[in-house]
Amino acid sequence: MTSWFVSNVLSYNCSDLIFSAYGPRWRYARKIFMVNLLSARRISSFQAARKQEILTPWLDWLDPQGLKKKLSSVSKKCDTMWQGILDDRKRKLEAARGDQATDGSKSEEQDIVDALLTRLVDEDDGENLTEVEMKAFIMNIIFAGTDTTSNALQAVLGELLKNPSIMEKAQAEMDSVVGRKRLVEESDLPNLPYLNAIVKENFRLHPPGPILIPHLSTEDNKILGYEIPAGTTLFVNVHAIHRDPALYERPLDFYPERFLGSEKDVHGFDFDLLPFGAGPRMCPGKGLALAVVFYTVALVIQTCDLRLPENLKLEDLTDLIALRRNSLLQALVNLGYPKTS
Numbered sequence: 043m044t045s046w047f048v049s050n051v052l053s054y055n056c057s058d059l060i061f062s063a064y065g066p067r068w069r070y071a072r073k074i075f076m077v078n079l080l081s082a083r084r085i086s087s088f089q090a091a092r093k094q095e096i097l098t099p100w101l102d103w104l105d106p107q108g109l110k111k112k113l114s115s116v117s118k119k120c121d122t123m124w125q126g127i128l129d130d131r132k133r134k135l136e137a138a139r140g141d142q143a144t145d146g147s148k149s150e151e152q153d154i155v156d157a158l159l160t161r162l163v164d165e166d167d168g169e170n171l172t173e174v175e176m177k178a179f180i181m182n183i184i185f186a187g188t189d190t191t192s193n194a195l196q197a198v199l200g201e202l203l204k205n206p207s208i209m210e211k212a213q214a215e216m217d218s219v220v221g222r223k224r225l226v227e228e229s230d231l232p233n234l235p236y237l238n239a240i241v242k243e244n245f246r247l248h249p250p251g252p253i254l255i256p257h258l259s260t261e262d263n264k265i266l267g268y269e270i271p272a273g274t275t276l277f278v279n280v281h282a283i284h285r286d287p288a289l290y291e292r293p294l295d296f297y298p299e300r301f302l303g304s305e306k307d308v309h310g311f312d313f314d315l316l317p318f319g320a321g322p323r324m325c326p327g328k329g330l331a332l333a334v335v336f337y338t339v340a341l342v343i344q345t346c347d348l349r350l351p352e353n354l355k356l357e358d359l360t361d362l363i364a365l366r367r368n369s370l371l372q373a374l375v376n377l378g379y380p381k382t383s
């Protein structure tokens with residue numbers, strides 16, 4: 043990926059995964075993300091928690107708005123926070139190891155930070171992870187994983203508010219598959235095709251990473267007659283692909299039905315639906331993100347009736363993606379669904 047001032051500050055000089063250049067160290071970091079931190083088994087082990095919580099280089103030296111200064115100061119505050127998390131977990135991990143040694147008790151299920159620390163301490167595959175890299179990874183997970191997921195949720199809730207008939211259809215599906223006597227479980231999700239179609243349609247119309255993350259070409263290439271020299275920064279305009287009328291009928295409509303009975307999915311094999319990118323730099327948090335988005339939307343559909351407050355009109359809900367301090371989505375929520383008796 044491309045290295046700029048902002049990326050250097052936010053990634054401990056590219057010691058992370060997002061901004062590190064393709065090469066052996068990136069491969070090592072990627073393996074840790076995929077195998078140790080975000081494997082299907084580990085994502086599944088967070089189920090209980092989910093349920094409970096529901097710039098131009100030659101102008102680089104200029105800083106007319108004082109943004110670099112602010113960024114450096116924020117970065118120092120973040121570093122103190124990440125260091126605090128690591129130190130706290132190290133202490134807890136050592137205490138748990140002590141207990142295990144004395145009474146043979148097994149430690150509890152690990153979260154991602156525990157997994158990072160265990161990896162540093164337990165595994166010996168000839169490579170190790172420095173504390174700076176661990177902090178960079180924690181920062182990646184928080185920065186890459188929170189805004190994206192919350193934007194996806196904000197957008198889908200907005201669409202459900204704007205389209206009451208879609209909400210009703212989704213609630214009818216929920217009623218017939220899960221019923222009203224228990225809460226929906228993650229294991230129900232494969233049996234809810236309309237919910238799946240809603241989530242896919244939301245990722246199509248509102249991809250949280252509309253131009254992915256900037257890529258750097260590693261060799262000379264020619265695409266559609268254009269020469270792309272090695273070292274070019276490339277953006278993939280997924281937002282435009284997803285709204286291309288040559289690929290999707292009525293591309294600006296929120297129309298989940300288009301995905302019913304379709305094999306098309308968000309896993310990086312269908313190049314007209316790429317909310318998580320594709321190829322070796324594809325989002326390693328896809329599994330976790332999908333689990334959180336699906337389950338949250340499922341719970342909302344099952345337990346809430348949504349409507350707009352009096353002071354908001356449907357037209358106010360056009361811009362759902364941009365995160366602006368004063369444009370938070372407001373909705374009136376009528377809890378009490380499902381009726382459990």
Ligand code: HEM
Binds near residue numbers: 182187328
């Ligand atoms: C709805 C939620 C999410 C969306 C839409 C999303 C989307 C993306 C996209 C589009 C990319 C760039 C892919 C490319 O340029 O080819 C990416 C990269 C990345 N994402 Fe996500 N992401 C989400 C959630 C998460 C979560 C939950 C995590 C971590 C827990 C995460 C961690 C990362 C990391 C570390 C990278 C950089 C990978 C690399 O450069 O090798 N993302 N994500």
